[in-house]
Amino acid sequence: MATRLGPAAEADLTTHTDTAADTPSPATPSPATEPPARLPVRLWLQPAVIALVVVAAFIGCYVGLQRDPQPHRIPVAVAGQQLSGEIRQVLGDSVDVRPVADAATGRSEVERRDVVAALSGRADSDRLRLEVGGANGLSTTTAVKSLMGAYAHGSGQRLTTVDVVPFARFDSRGLAGFYMAFGVTLAGFVLAQNALGLANHLHLRHRFRLLSGASVAIGIVATVIAGPVLGAVPAPVIPMAFTLTLLAAAAAFTTKLLGTYLGPVGVPVATLLLLTVGNSTSGAAIGPDLLPSAARAVSALLPPGAAVRAVTDLSYFHGAQAVQPLATLALWAVIAAVLVSLRPHLRRRRMHARG
Numbered sequence: 001m002a003t004r005l006g007p008a009a010e011a012d013l014t015t016h017t018d019t020a021a022d023t024p025s026p027a028t029p030s031p032a033t034e035p036p037a038r039l040p041v042r043l044w045l046q047p048a049v050i051a052l053v054v055v056a057a058f059i060g061c062y063v064g065l066q067r068d069p070q071p072h073r074i075p076v077a078v079a080g081q082q083l084s085g086e087i088r089q090v091l092g093d094s095v096d097v098r099p100v101a102d103a104a105t106g107r108s109e110v111e112r113r114d115v116v117a118a119l120s121g122r123a124d125s126d127r128l129r130l131e132v133g134g135a136n137g138l139s140t141t142t143a144v145k146s147l148m149g150a151y152a153h154g155s156g157q158r159l160t161t162v163d164v165v166p167f168a169r170f171d172s173r174g175l176a177g178f179y180m181a182f183g184v185t186l187a188g189f190v191l192a193q194n195a196l197g198l199a200n201h202l203h204l205r206h207r208f209r210l211l212s213g214a215s216v217a218i219g220i221v222a223t224v225i226a227g228p229v230l231g232a233v234p235a236p237v238i239p240m241a242f243t244l245t246l247l248a249a250a251a252a253f254t255t256k257l258l259g260t261y262l263g264p265v266g267v268p269v270a271t272l273l274l275l276t277v278g279n280s281t282s283g284a285a286i287g288p289d290l291l292p293s294a295a296r297a298v299s300a301l302l303p304p305g306a307a308v309r310a311v312t313d314l315s316y317f318h319g320a321q322a323v324q325p326l327a328t329l330a331l332w333a334v335i336a337a338v339l340v341s342l343r344p345h346l347r348r349r350r351m352h353a354r355g
Contacts, residue, residue, distance in 0.1 A: 050268045057272050061280035061295075069290035071095070071143040077106035079120035087119065090151050095144075107131050110164055113317040116289070117144045126157045133165035135316035138174050140287030165316050168234045176232040177311040178284030180222055181304045184244050185274050187218045188251025193267055195252075196259040204344065208337070211252045219245030235314035239322075243310045246329035250303040253336035260343050278304035300325065303332050 073096040078084040084099040091097075098115055100106045106118025110133045121128040130148050132141045145161055152159035167174045191214050195207050202210070223241040226233040233240065251274050258266035258273075281288075281295040282305040288296055299305040306325035313322040 046264075050265070054268060054271055054276070057276045061276055065280055065286055065291060065295055069139060069143075069286050071147065072289055072291075072293075072296070074117075074140060074144055074147075074287075074289040075115040076144065076148075077109045077115045077118040079103050079106050079118070083119065083121060086155070087151060090154070091147055094147055103129065103131075107164060111317065112320045113313060114320075116140055117148070119148060121157070128152050128157050128159045130159055130161045131164045132161060133316075134163040135165045135167055135174065135312060137284065137287040139285075139290055143287070143290060168232060168315070170230060171232040175284060176226060177308050177315070178279070178282060180226050180233060180244070180311065181247065181282060181284070181307040182275075182279050184218055184222050184247045184307070185251045185279065185304050187222075188215060188248040189255050189270060189274060191215070191218070191248070192252040192255035192259065192270075195256060196267070204341070207256075208341070211256065212249065215248035215252055216245050218248040219243070233311065233315055235311065239314050239319065240311070243307060243314065243322075243326060243329070246326065246333055247303055247307040250329050250332035250336070253333050253340060254303070257336040257340050260340055274303065278302040281305055282308040284308045301328065303329055 071094045073093055075096045075098055076087070077098045077100045078087050079100050079102050081099060084097050087095065088097045098109070100109065100118070103118065103120035106115070106120060109115045110118050110131055113133065113136070115133075116136045117130055117132040119128060119130050128148070130145065132144060134141050141163075148161075149159055168176075170176075191211060195202075195210055198207060198210075219241045222244045223233075223235075223237055227235065227237055227240060254274065255267065255270040258270045260266070262269060277298065281291060281299045281302065283291070283299050288299045288305075291299060300309060306328035310322045310325040310329070313319050313325070
């Protein structure tokens with residue numbers, strides 16, 4: 001993978017090359033023998049520090065977030081005022097109780113992804129019925145089942161659980177969306193990293209065409225493989241391809257932006273932002289309602305998290321909540337592309353001001 005050097009690094013490389021070219025060969029007699037120049041400590045230290053930061057962040061995010069997940073205000077529809085009050089009092093902030101008129105209304109909210117689960121029961125019965133949307137994620141639905149099971153046990157009632165929105169047959173653990181988002185993000189990152197190395201060979205508009213066209217291809221290939229070929233993602237092909245194209249473009253143009261403005265440090269920053277923090281907080285492996293508060297705050301704002309939500313909505317909830325994550329992906333791609341396009345203009349203004 002090609003890596004573009006920043007202006008300072010390019011200047012250093014040019015100076016070093018010119019000096020080497022002017023240095024007499026061993027066959028040429030030299031009046032004085034000079035000791036070899038020492039390389040700056042920065043050249044040794046920077047790559048090592050970057051590598052250590054990346055590995056610490058990667059392990060800290062992926063292992064740390066899964067170490068002790070705690071439910072936080074998981075939205076649950078509860079039929080009846082009395083039962084709603086009891087659940088709210090017993091379970092506290094673990095669930096966000098949404099009172100509904102009856103069990104049918106609760107199930108409808110589950111199917112629209114307004115809530116994760118719906119609880120109902122009759123006053124003259126010792127039975128409770130919990131309807132969960134399994135497609136919200138294994139960790140989230142397991143937490144809800146555990147919480148409601150504890151309540152039923154404490155109140156001496158029997159709980160029946162039904163999954164009304166199960167995962168597809170070939171995605172029994174619900175990780176296909178996570179792996180697909182990770183793969184598309186990685187592809188966009190690699191695409192932009194190589195485009196950075198082509199800065200001296202392709203005009204900016206040609207690099208824009210490369211990033212845009214390849215993002216479309218990435219979205220189509222990922223959709224076809226995960227959907228029609230493997231049958232793991234049951235979303236409609238065209239909306240899914242559009243979603244993954246936006247994700248690839250967001251990752252590519254964001255990486256290009258960071259590499260353009262920050263130089264060699266930009267690629268590691270993109271690694272941390274997109275591949276490490278973005279994917280670990282996406283909510284696929286650990287549901288967003290079980291993440292720590294800081295991770296929960298950024299989960300839906302970063303491209304991988306937005307993409308996972310859109311993929312799940314399109315696959316299992318008829319796209320009911322897909323507008324917001326799609327808008328988030330589009331904003332990342334468009335804003336990054338605009339800022340990259342402004343870079344030559346800003347550079348010319350700076351040089352004019354200096355002159």
